Amino acid sequence: MPDAQDLADAEVVYRRPAALTEVQMRYCPGCTHGTAHRLVAEVLEELDLIDRTVIVVTVGCSVYADKYFNVDAVQAAHGRGPAVATGIKRSSPESIVFTYQGDGDLAAIGLSEVIHTAQRGESITVIFINNAVFGMTRGQMAPTTLVGQKTTTTPRGRDPQIAGMPMMVCELLASIAGVAYLARETMIDPKTVRNAKRSIKKAFQAQVDGAGFSLVELISTCPVWWYKRPLEAIAWIREEMLEQYPLQVFVEYEA
Amino acid sequence: MSKRVMMTGNEAVAEGAIAAGCRYFFGYPITPQNAIPQYMAEHLAEVGGVYLQAESELASINLVYGAAATGAYVMTSSSSPGISLMQEGLSYMLGSELPCVVVNMVRGGPGLGNIGAAQSDYWLATRGAGHGDGRCLTFAPHRVQEMYDWAAEAFPIAQKYRCPVMILGDGLLANMAEPVRLRERQEPPPRDQDWAIGGRRNGRPRRIVNSLWTDVPVMEALNIRIQERFEQAAENETRWEEYGNDDPTFVFAAYGISARICKTVIDRLAEEGIRARLIRPVSLFPFPHKPFAEWAQRVERIVCVELSMGQFVEDVRLAVAGECPVDLIWRTGGVVLTPEEVMARVKELL
Numbered sequence: 001m002p003d004a005q006d007l008a009d010a011e012v013v014y015r016r017p018a019a020l021t022e023v024q025m026r027y028c029p030g031c032t033h034g035t036a037h038r039l040v041a042e043v044l045e046e047l048d049l050i051d052r053t054v055i056v057v058t059v060g061c062s063v064y065a066d067k068y069f070n071v072d073a074v075q076a077a078h079g080r081g082p083a084v085a086t087g088i089k090r091s092s093p094e095s096i097v098f099t100y101q102g103d104g105d106l107a108a109i110g111l112s113e114v115i116h117t118a119q120r121g122e123s124i125t126v127i128f129i130n131n132a133v134f135g136m137t138r139g140q141m142a143p144t145t146l147v148g149q150k151t152t153t154t155p156r157g158r159d160p161q162i163a164g165m166p167m168m169v170c171e172l173l174a175s176i177a178g179v180a181y182l183a184r185e186t187m188i189d190p191k192t193v194r195n196a197k198r199s200i201k202k203a204f205q206a207q208v209d210g211a212g213f214s215l216v217e218l219i220s221t222c223p224v225w226w227y228k229r230p231l232e233a234i235a236w237i238r239e240e241m242l243e244q245y246p247l248q249v250f251v252e253y254e255a
Numbered sequence: 256m257s258k259r260v261m262m263t264g265n266e267a268v269a270e271g272a273i274a275a276g277c278r279y280f281f282g283y284p285i286t287p288q289n290a291i292p293q294y295m296a297e298h299l300a301e302v303g304g305v306y307l308q309a310e311s312e313l314a315s316i317n318l319v320y321g322a323a324a325t326g327a328y329v330m331t332s333s334s335s336p337g338i339s340l341m342q343e344g345l346s347y348m349l350g351s352e353l354p355c356v357v358v359n360m361v362r363g364g365p366g367l368g369n370i371g372a373a374q375s376d377y378w379l380a381t382r383g384a385g386h387g388d389g390r391c392l393t394f395a396p397h398r399v400q401e402m403y404d405w406a407a408e409a410f411p412i413a414q415k416y417r418c419p420v421m422i423l424g425d426g427l428l429a430n431m432a433e434p435v436r437l438r439e440r441q442e443p444p445p446r447d448q449d450w451a452i453g454g455r456r457n458g459r460p461r462r463i464v465n466s467l468w469t470d471v472p473v474m475e476a477l478n479i480r481i482q483e484r485f486e487q488a489a490e491n492e493t494r495w496e497e498y499g500n501d502d503p504t505f506v507f508a509a510y511g512i513s514a515r516i517c518k519t520v521i522d523r524l525a526e527e528g529i530r531a532r533l534i535r536p537v538s539l540f541p542f543p544h545k546p547f548a549e550w551a552q553r554v555e556r557i558v559c560v561e562l563s564m565g566q567f568v569e570d571v572r573l574a575v576a577g578e579c580p581v582d583l584i585w586r587t588g589g590v591v592l593t594p595e596e597v598m599a600r601v602k603e604l605l
Binding site: 051052054056057063066070071072073074075076077080083084085086087088089090091092094095112113116120 | 278279281305307309310311313314317318319320321322323324325327329343344347351452453454455456457461462463464465466467
């Protein structure tokens with residue numbers, strides 16, 4: 001145990017970011033939502049945006065994100081986050097607005113909203129969590145579920161003859177002119193976490209500069225509905241998910 | 256200074272909104288209300304406002320939701336099928352206690368229906384606002400000047416009761432032109448609501464706009480709060496007009512375009528010595544029960560006239576509470592009653 005003098009002299013090198021509240025997160029063990037939250041929070045603090053940021057909270061496991069982020073928050077209907085974010089941004093242009101959406105919210109019910117928001121070049125940022133499954137509703141197939149992946153609604157594995165192929169959101173958005181920054185990252189080791197933070201920062205910088213729409217897809221874990229231990233889930237991202245969803249900066253942004 | 260110009264109902268409701276300080280409009284094309292978004296696209300820019308054409312009515316109402324959360328005066332408009340799509344967003348706005356104004360220029364239905372004038376969205380307008388325990392406050396103008404006036408009145412009412420307000424018109428009121436006396440356009444009021452998000456916080460506590468309450472007593476308390484606002488609205492915002500003979504043998508019940516038809520019928524019946532009166536609800540929710548309850552004691556019957564198959568009549572019957580017979584004259588599917596048809600059918604009843 002360090003004594004009091006040691007603590008008084010100590011330099012703080014790691015602490016809770018100011019953009020996160022003290023509320024304990026409800027995410028499952030091994031889930032990377034917490035890492036993603038922290039990276040976004042660090043970026044908001046480093047860019048000095050906390051005072052004017054609005055998070056648009058969507059439907060899925062991150063539905064309580066308004067409790068965790070220390071910023072103004074608006075809860076959106078399932079899939080409608082980018083439309084709600086647009087309404088906020090257009091009527092309050094000085095606000096920094098971001099949605100935090102899972103693959104069910106963004107790639108299934110909300111695909112139209114995200115595409116048209118990108119197409120209009122709205123200066124908002126989307127943090128897109130792709131864990132290849134509907135987590136909160138108990139592990140059903142998502143548009144991003146891998147071929148052969150077992151979910152509670154693909155009990156024999158996803159069959160492309162029945163359910164088609166995985167939805168490639170970044171590849172879909174990459175052709176849209178209104179996109180200012182677009183990248184796919186993951187958070188499975190220190191290097192990929194650092195890369196993810198760099199991309200998140202660029203995405204928010206693009207918004208600060210009014211450059212247009214920015215989105216970062218984060219390939220994320222769901223150990224519970226992948227039926228894996230946390231470390232097995234990390235390995236599954238490396239071996240399976242990244243095969244389907246290669247990490248890439250699709251649209252680069254230079255401030 | 257005020258000037259008088261010829262305008263359609265669509266144009267009047269749009270200009271009325273701008274005059275009231277509305278600076279944000281999000282919509283999607285659908286006949287018979289296209290002149291509203293077109294007017295907004297042309298004129299909002301003059302006052303530094305934002306017009307945005309959404310990719311669907313689902314997006315429209317959610318753009319409205321976002322702008323409403325910042326405390327802005329915001330509006331959308333549509334016609335029946337588009338209003339069906341907006342029900343989700345209206346429910347979320349009610350749950351998040353957000354104000355907005357929605358115009359519904361009703362067309363014939365169900366389904367794709369047609370672009371004729373109809374009143375068959377009465378239940379949707381007065382019971383709707385999607386799922387859950389709530390509704391929109393709904394007002395039904397019956398001439399173009401009233402479209403203009405109600406657009407202006409609707410915004411402060413929406414703010415006061417923190418809920419969507421619907422202005423209910425139809426394909427005829429939308430597209431007929433009449434003289435309208437215009438007022439000066441007002442600047443939007445300051446966004447000083449204690450619930451509005453966005454902008455720079457400058458040290459204020461953060462705010463959350465939310466309709467998710469997993470703690471069920473908290474959700475119940477929200478529903479009670481919404482209900483209490485509706486009760487206040489019933490006290491303060493219940494509006495109706497009466498027209499015709501002061502000693503009638505029977506009373507017409509009609510709103511919107513049907514009420515105009517009834518006024519013509521009342522005048523013609525008077526020439527024949529038949530004494531008739533009209534109760535025209537202007538607020539449909541809250542519904543004006545009082546005049547119906549009172550006249551029901553004094554007349555032989557109440558004759559309900561509507562362009563729907565017995566929707567409005569249910570509220571009339573609730574208000575009359577069995578005190579006198581209530582008859583119903585209707586056409587539907589975009590067919591509009593003529594004064595002649597109402598005259599003939601009402602004479603059969605008397």
